Amino acid sequence: MSTETVVEKTWRMLLERHPEARRGDPAVIEAASAEPRLRRLFPFPSHGCLNFHRNTDFPWSNDLPRIAGGVKGYLVYGAGARYAELLGEVATPQEAAALVVAHLPSDCGAAVEGPWHGADSF
Numbered sequence: 001m002s003t004e005t006v007v008e009k010t011w012r013m014l015l016e017r018h019p020e021a022r023r024g025d026p027a028v029i030e031a032a033s034a035e036p037r038l039r040r041l042f043p044f045p046s047h048g049c050l051n052f053h054r055n056t057d058f059p060w061s062n063d064l065p066r067i068a069g070g071v072k073g074y075l076v077y078g079a080g081a082r083y084a085e086l087l088g089e090v091a092t093p094q095e096a097a098a099l100v101v102a103h104l105p106s107d108c109g110a111a112v113e114g115p116w117h118g119a120d121s122f
Contacts, residue, residue: 006056007042007111014043024050028067028074031093037101040110049077052100054108055116062116065103067096076100 004012013021014029024045032038032050041052041064049068054061068075070089074096078084088099 006113007040010043010056011039014045022046025069025093028069028093028096031097032067032100034094035097035101037104037108038097041108042111053116054111056111056113057115059116063105064108065100067093067100076103078103 010021011033012018014024015033017026022045024043025048028050029043029045032043032052038052041054042056044051044053044060049066051060051066052064054064063079065079065087066077068077073089073091074093075089076087076096076099078087087103090096090099
């Protein structure tokens with residue numbers, strides 16, 4: 001019998017558009033889930049963005065880039081609790097997911113279950 005991790009369950013529920021899952025842009029969620037490095041992180045849609053965290057419960061790590069919908073495409077912002085540096089504006093959700101991956105810290109591994117205890121938490 002296989003048990004899902006919190007990260008796996010959250011991705012599954014987002015992809016299935018489960019009624020109890022947070023709402024986000026389905027195209028962005030699908031594109032991000034196709035990136036293996038992002039699929040290991042905790043996805044958190046909020047305020048028109050798809051955020052990625054190194055942990056599964058508040059307080060969040062808040063040290064990874066995020067994807068936001070733009071007027072003519074998708075915006076990728078740097079890390080931080082608020083909108084940080086704009087890393088780029090791209091035409092497709094796949095390009096946005098790839099841009100996030102390109103800006104992940106080298107030490108970014110799978111999300112840990114529970115709150116973030118790192119130095120960069122907000």
